[in-house]
Amino acid sequence: MNKKSKIYIAGHNGMVGSAIWRALEKEDYKNLVGKTSKELDLRNQQAVQEFFSKEKPEVVIDAAARVGGILANNDYPYPFLMENMQIQNNLIDSSHKADVQKFIFLGSSCIYPKLAPQPLKEEYLLTGPLEPTNEWYAIAKITGVKACEAIRKQYGKDFVSLMPTNLYGPFDNFDLKTSHVLPAMIRKFHEALSMLSTLETGVDKFEGSVDHAPVTLLGSGTPMREFLYVEDLAEAVVFALENKFTENLYNVGTGEDLTIRELALLIQKIVGHTGEIIWDSTKPDGTPRKLMDVSKMTSAGWKAKTTLEDGIRKTYQWFLENQGEFKEVKID
Template structure:
């Protein structure tokens, strides 16, 4: 890959896209393209067609998506299904028509069946029912994976899909109505810590579910590193898991975040709320065999994410505990 190659990063302002942008710049790539949603509506077929005709990117990295946690997926199933399909279908189809040589599609571990054997292998795709709380997003992402696979099969293009595990890091979404579990915990524990300091009474934190499900977490800068690795190498297959290959219970995650934030109150678990999938651990042996491994440990990653949150917390409204 030439450092002057024109690379379009869809979703370059988001947590994932901005991390990829920084990683590419650090490696010397100088011809990067990014468009905000107001500049280019990726759901608009004509607008995407015009963009590809005018800009003629050589590489496309699809980090654009409508994302959110269990609450957002439950409340807006149609938007999570349709908007994600519109975005990725436009990007994939016009990349093919514009003769884009390399396309990297980013998905999610939720594409795998809810009760698939652990750890999750790439070949488990479409072997069982999905987790109901996020199946709308998962179905959309599965169509993207299969579209890229079809292009590889029919046209021989180097279009690949990377499926990251649960991501977190700088520029994460800390809005409690739409965020994922790790940033939501950081914000809740921090708010409770501040209230405890004001009242001199240890403020409890209420968290969803039982705390028993197991999850794997990947620092977003590690994913960006994996994307650069995929950009600079030719992979034999179309689908690769990206993660650490290690997981922990949600309870253990909460206790780790609580310790890093410095909150000393109780943790109350609301078991009336859904747990989601019992376990989601990725088998990352294919990426390891290809030559890539995650570098940032969970504790280090949470510390970096909390520090970023502290520096940007004024952009978030007060949290009601």
């Protein structure tokens, strides 16, 4: 592998793929290839095989997937299961047949059992039932991890699976129907800034000051979650690309978590919202806690460097500069 090696980044337009693209450019990689889903539908096996025959990538990074938050996962089980399997199967099998030597598969922390001990170690995979709200997505991703492991075991190729924790950052999905918790909170708090409270109690008694409209957030606020800035993940991918890994599966996170309520208060402070927060406990909470054990990746030599507060500030700044350009995600 050198700086001129041809690297295909599947999903280069997405939040993760675009961050990886920028990180590789920063490191002076000169031969990057990317295709939008319109140019190459990765669900189409024949089209993917033809693309590999023509382009002959030396390295493949799989950052393409049907991705969504808890509501989308729960409401659209079939595309979350089937499309993700189609995309990754086509990429992994075509890479294997085209003799790609380095393949980086991106999964998610939701592959681990719902009630696995915390923090989550790689060895807990397949030791218990999954969280039902995202089991479709998780099962697809587990088959991807296992396909890479099988190729590593049988053919000795450096196919590696990185399991990032919850990610956030520039180019995140801010569509409230399909977004993850952190970008959804940023959008809700921001939009509430322009709506003054109509509640009698919301009008501040002190002269000249009025609270912002209340913000309703999903669930009870008690689950604990870990968040990784997407540019840190992109650096982890570059690290994985430049180092030969001895095993297939590595967690990527910060190793630190907080409650959803604490996250809400942090985002509220950064956005400058002063109104009430209402917790809609009729909506599902998901797994009670999801914290990665990142010691394997730390021992390999990589560690996240962006604090949550800094990462949210940068993300909010990006949001302010890019309003009106959010993806409104349509699910068939």
